[in-house]
Amino acid sequence: MPEENPPLRPLIPGITAQFPQDVTVLPRRKDMLAVLKVTPARVAEVAKYLRDVGSFEHCALVSGVDWVDHLEVLYHLWSDSLKGYIELTVDLPSEDPHVPSVTEIWRGANWHERETWDMLGVRFDGHPDLRRVLMPEGYQFHPLRKSFELHEPEELEVKARHV
Amino acid sequence: MTHGLWNLRIKVDGELIVDADPEIGYLHRGIEKICEYRRYNEVVTLMDRTCYVAGIAWEQLYIMAAEGALGLSPPARAEYIRVLSQELQRLSSHIMWYAAYVQDIGLMTPFLYGMRDRDLILDLFQSYTGARMTYEFMRVGGVRNDVPVGFTDRCRKVMDWLDQRIPEYEKVCDNSTIFLDRTKGIGILKAKECLNDGITGPMLRAAGVARDIRRDRPYSVYPELDFDIALYDEPDCYGRYRVRMEEMKQSVRIVRQVLDWLDRNPGPVLAEKVPRFVGTPSPPPGKETYVERRGYPKGRGFSSMEEPHGEAMAYIINEGAEHPYRAKLRSPVFVNIAASKDYLVGYRVSDIPAIMGSVDVCVGESDR
Amino acid sequence: MTATIYSVVNALVVLLLNLLGPYVPGSGPYGPFVATWLSYLVVGGIVLAFSMVNVLVFIWWERKLLGRFMDRRGAMHVGYAGLLQNLADGLKLFRKQPFAPKDADEMGYYFGPTAYLVFSMAILGFLPISFGVSGGLVPLSLLVALALFSFAPLFIFIASWSSNNKYSLIGGMRTAAQLVAYEIPLLLAVVAVVALTGSFDINTIVGDQASYGWFALPLLLGLIIFFIAMLAEVERIPFDLPEAEAELVEGWSTEYGGMLFAFTMLGDYVRALIGSYLIVLLFLGGWSMPWGLSNYPLAGLVFFQVKTYIVFAIFIWVRASLPRVRTDQLLQIGWKRMLPLAMANIIWALALVVWGYPNIHWPVM
Numbered sequence: 001m002p003e004e005n006p007p008l009r010p011l012i013p014g015i016t017a018q019f020p021q022d023v024t025v026l027p028r029r030k031d032m033l034a035v036l037k038v039t040p041a042r043v044a045e046v047a048k049y050l051r052d053v054g055s056f057e058h059c060a061l062v063s064g065v066d067w068v069d070h071l072e073v074l075y076h077l078w079s080d081s082l083k084g085y086i087e088l089t090v091d092l093p094s095e096d097p098h099v100p101s102v103t104e105i106w107r108g109a110n111w112h113e114r115e116t117w118d119m120l121g122v123r124f125d126g127h128p129d130l131r132r133v134l135m136p137e138g139y140q141f142h143p144l145r146k147s148f149e150l151h152e153p154e155e156l157e158v159k160a161r162h163v
Numbered sequence: 164m165t166h167g168l169w170n171l172r173i174k175v176d177g178e179l180i181v182d183a184d185p186e187i188g189y190l191h192r193g194i195e196k197i198c199e200y201r202r203y204n205e206v207v208t209l210m211d212r213t214c215y216v217a218g219i220a221w222e223q224l225y226i227m228a229a230e231g232a233l234g235l236s237p238p239a240r241a242e243y244i245r246v247l248s249q250e251l252q253r254l255s256s257h258i259m260w261y262a263a264y265v266q267d268i269g270l271m272t273p274f275l276y277g278m279r280d281r282d283l284i285l286d287l288f289q290s291y292t293g294a295r296m297t298y299e300f301m302r303v304g305g306v307r308n309d310v311p312v313g314f315t316d317r318c319r320k321v322m323d324w325l326d327q328r329i330p331e332y333e334k335v336c337d338n339s340t341i342f343l344d345r346t347k348g349i350g351i352l353k354a355k356e357c358l359n360d361g362i363t364g365p366m367l368r369a370a371g372v373a374r375d376i377r378r379d380r381p382y383s384v385y386p387e388l389d390f391d392i393a394l395y396d397e398p399d400c401y402g403r404y405r406v407r408m409e410e411m412k413q414s415v416r417i418v419r420q421v422l423d424w425l426d427r428n429p430g431p432v433l434a435e436k437v438p439r440f441v442g443t444p445s446p447p448p449g450k451e452t453y454v455e456r457r458g459y460p461k462g463r464g465f466s467s468m469e470e471p472h473g474e475a476m477a478y479i480i481n482e483g484a485e486h487p488y489r490a491k492l493r494s495p496v497f498v499n500i501a502a503s504k505d506y507l508v509g510y511r512v513s514d515i516p517a518i519m520g521s522v523d524v525c526v527g528e529s530d531r
Numbered sequence: 532m533t534a535t536i537y538s539v540v541n542a543l544v545v546l547l548l549n550l551l552g553p554y555v556p557g558s559g560p561y562g563p564f565v566a567t568w569l570s571y572l573v574v575g576g577i578v579l580a581f582s583m584v585n586v587l588v589f590i591w592w593e594r595k596l597l598g599r600f601m602d603r604r605g606a607m608h609v610g611y612a613g614l615l616q617n618l619a620d621g622l623k624l625f626r627k628q629p630f631a632p633k634d635a636d637e638m639g640y641y642f643g644p645t646a647y648l649v650f651s652m653a654i655l656g657f658l659p660i661s662f663g664v665s666g667g668l669v670p671l672s673l674l675v676a677l678a679l680f681s682f683a684p685l686f687i688f689i690a691s692w693s694s695n696n697k698y699s700l701i702g703g704m705r706t707a708a709q710l711v712a713y714e715i716p717l718l719l720a721v722v723a724v725v726a727l728t729g730s731f732d733i734n735t736i737v738g739d740q741a742s743y744g745w746f747a748l749p750l751l752l753g754l755i756i757f758f759i760a761m762l763a764e765v766e767r768i769p770f771d772l773p774e775a776e777a778e779l780v781e782g783w784s785t786e787y788g789g790m791l792f793a794f795t796m797l798g799d800y801v802r803a804l805i806g807s808y809l810i811v812l813l814f815l816g817g818w819s820m821p822w823g824l825s826n827y828p829l830a831g832l833v834f835f836q837v838k839t840y841i842v843f844a845i846f847i848w849v850r851a852s853l854p855r856v857r858t859d860q861l862l863q864i865g866w867k868r869m870l871p872l873a874m875a876n877i878i879w880a881l882a883l884v885v886w887g888y889p890n891i892h893w894p895v896m
Contacts, residue, residue, distance in 0.1 A: 029463065029465070031231055031464075031465040031466070032465065057358050057359075058358060058361060058363075059361055060361065060467070060474065060476060060493060061476055061478070061491070061493045063478060063491040063493075065480060065488075065489045065491075066489075074478070074491075076465075076476065076478075076493075078474075080372070080374055080379075083379045083380055084380060085380075085465070085467070087465075106359060106361060107359050107360050107361070107502070107505075108359065108360045108361020108362070108498055108501070108502070109361070110501055111497060111498065111501035112498075115497075119195075132188075133187065133188060134187065134188040134191040134530060134531075135188065135191070136188070143193060143196055144195060144196055144489075148196075150193075150196055150197065150199075150200050
């Protein structure tokens with residue numbers, strides 16, 4: 001059993017009781033109130049529960065990490081009453097990743113999800129307007145994937161000379 | 164629009180705005196991707212380029228996350244110098260905002276007043292970091308160097324000058340009926356909408372929500388400093404202006420306290436046990452650049468701070484390598500622009516500069 | 532004395548033609564015709580030169596004064612205290628190639644700013660600028676000047692429409708709305724002056740002021756209305772909405788470059804010059820001077836110019852200290868505040884006339 005956090009005492013058992021199959025409590029880091037691992041299918045429901053019951057009214061960040069064999073989507077939520085962040089992580093397959101959108105729950109997640117789609121190619125189901133936001137429309141790649149290799153300028157020069 | 168390159172597509176009915184769709188990305192440099200190819204201290208250079216009016220804020224944001232990921236902590240004096248830099252940067256950023264904002268509304272005189280006073284702060288920066296805009300000053304585990312001799316007195320003089328100037332800025336605007344007509348009741352976004360839209364910073368505090376990361380989730384040495392959160396209860400352009408003015412006064416207050424501390428407590432400014440690979444430059448091209456550092460602990464670092472524009476976050480994953488495995492930055496401006504439809508619709512085309520100006524857009528930071 | 536620039540020039544031209552004798556057609560059957568048109572040309576040249584010099588100094592004056600208001604120095608490198616800076620800027624613009632955007636209607640595109648400048652400058656031909664000095668003597672000079680003055684929105688609209696740019700078009704629309712809204716209070720303020728003098732001739736108006744004192748005193752309200760309406764008419768801050776650079780790029784002149792842009796800029800300043808002239812002529816006594824000095828045309832001219840520059844300095848002061856109003860606020864100020872005030876001003880002027888201005892017998896209460 002991971003170390004418990006006093007402000008979250010009623011919430012964490014509540015959420016594990018509500019979603020016994022889908023939420024795992026990961027070891028706590030000192031910069032987070034709690035780290036929860038959620039299965040992809042139930043993300044929106046867990047998020048709604050956290051907003052309504054847990055008073056996490058501010059969705060600060062939706063981001064993602066490419067672990068080569070799988071993708072991880074991270075949600076950071078802030079609560080004004082608890083004065084802290086909670087982290088949700090979701091593991092997704094590398095090929096054709098899908099996760100429910102939380103834009104319905106926090107409008108502020110809109111562009112974060114668009115950016116995660118843009119950068120990592122994660123599809124957010126139910127997002128009202130999932131377009132690219134930083135890269136141009138029609139761009140083929142998802143630049144933050146590890147398969148998208150960045151070349152040092154010197155390296156490119158060397159290659160150009162050999163061609 | 165001014166303030167960098169971005170595109171606001173609006174649908175108008177006569178001069179009335181009925182729909183807005185902001186488009187960004189024109190300044191995207193892929194900083195998050197480049198971070199994965201640079202050593203920890205090299206990334207600092209990129210962070211300055213993130214936001215061109217608040218470079219040092221992003222340096223500290225990154226450094227705090229990196230220190231969390233690497234498990235390091237800086238000495239106290241370094242923390243105080245960082246906070247000093249933060250607050251000076253907040254002052255210069257808000258003065259820059261003020262100057263640009265009145266310029267957007269059509270008043271040019273305070274623009275030059277503001278730019279002139281901002282120069283004094285940039286001079287201070289130059290005297291201890293060597294640069295005016297891209298400082299490259301912070302290091303993992305501390306800061307690059309201590310402040311020079313006589314710096315605190317010079318800084319106090321500038322603060323005394325700002326004590327006179329900030330009320331003057333306020334006078335220029337508050338005594339102008341046209342300024343009040345242009346800003347009051349314009350660009351309203353109520354507290355509930357703000358929270359839903361994820362808006363942070365002065366925009367949120369103007370709506371009466373007392374959220375300030377410096378106070379709510381204290382980082383660095385902010386708990387030891389005495390300051391108030393600037394609040395206003397009118398969520399319009401005027402309220403945002405008032406909040407920023409009040410924040411400038413509070414920043415002056417914080418800077419004074421930090422200067423007193425710095426005078427009393429000499430000491431080192433860089434931690435002793437910084438792993439060597441953090442500081443050495445990347446190997447020349449052609450060699451393997453992604454090396455596992457055996458024995459060095461893995462970790463994740465997270466930091467959030469109250470940047471001049473709002474709540475900024477950095478998330479860094481250290482996989483035991485010389486480079487961050489993943490660096491994610493959250494820009495407050497990114498979110499604040501995203502919500503622009505909610506506070507633009509229903510106002511007029513001539514209100515756009517007044518409203519978007521009050522958001523304090525910094526495109527370098529939203530596009531990264 | 533009714534000597535005008537035109538009559539002097541005409542006399543000189545006739546003399547010259549007579550001296551040249553049979554070698555030019557000046558003395559043949561077409562003689563008077565040639566002489567007349569030659570004098571028109573010369574007078575036009577004089578007006579052009581006069582207004583250009585004035586405009587250049589005006590811009591310099593604005594730059595310097597604005598600089599002082601903003602804690603800086605303004606132009607200072609070209610010429611003494613930057614006096615030649617505007618000339619240098621003008622030359623630079625003059626060297627540029629004129630071209631029209633691909634989708635613009637070329638005729639309107641070239642015609643708009645040119646006509647704007649030409650019609651603005653033409654007004655100067657009708658304004659007497661010192662004792663007995665004017666381009667041509669017109670009995671209704673004030674009426675002609677104001678009529679020409681109100682042509683500008685048409686040309687701005689043509690220019691903005693034919694540039695085929697949405698910012699230009701919005702700017703042009705705003706100009707039309709703004710100038711219509713402020714033309715009326717402006718003219719009503721003039722009506723009060725005309726009521727006091729009973730004449731549309733600026734010479735008479737200035738003469739009356741020389742005898743009975745400046746109209747700024749009895750018609751202070753009228754002066755204020757005229758001043759504010761003039762600010763809007765010449766599109767200066769706080770009423771520079773047609774070229775609000777924050778939202779409309781450069782307003783109706785967005786698509787212009789090179790000399791055409793210089794035309795729009797010059798047109799603005801010529802109009803500002805005329806606006807200042809009109810304020811001085813109508814309310815501040817024109818060239819009339821104490822101690823009978825105003826009978827000397829040159830002294831009158833200098834005095835008149837000094838007053839004009841002081842009036843323009845107030846324009847600049849306003850620009851340095853006020854932000855820009857919004858479109859709806861602008862129209863509200865125009866229709867809801869200025870118009871009733873202008874009406875009240877007329878009633879006040881009529882009352883003054885009824886009470887026997889300038890020898891007022893106050894009605895017994």
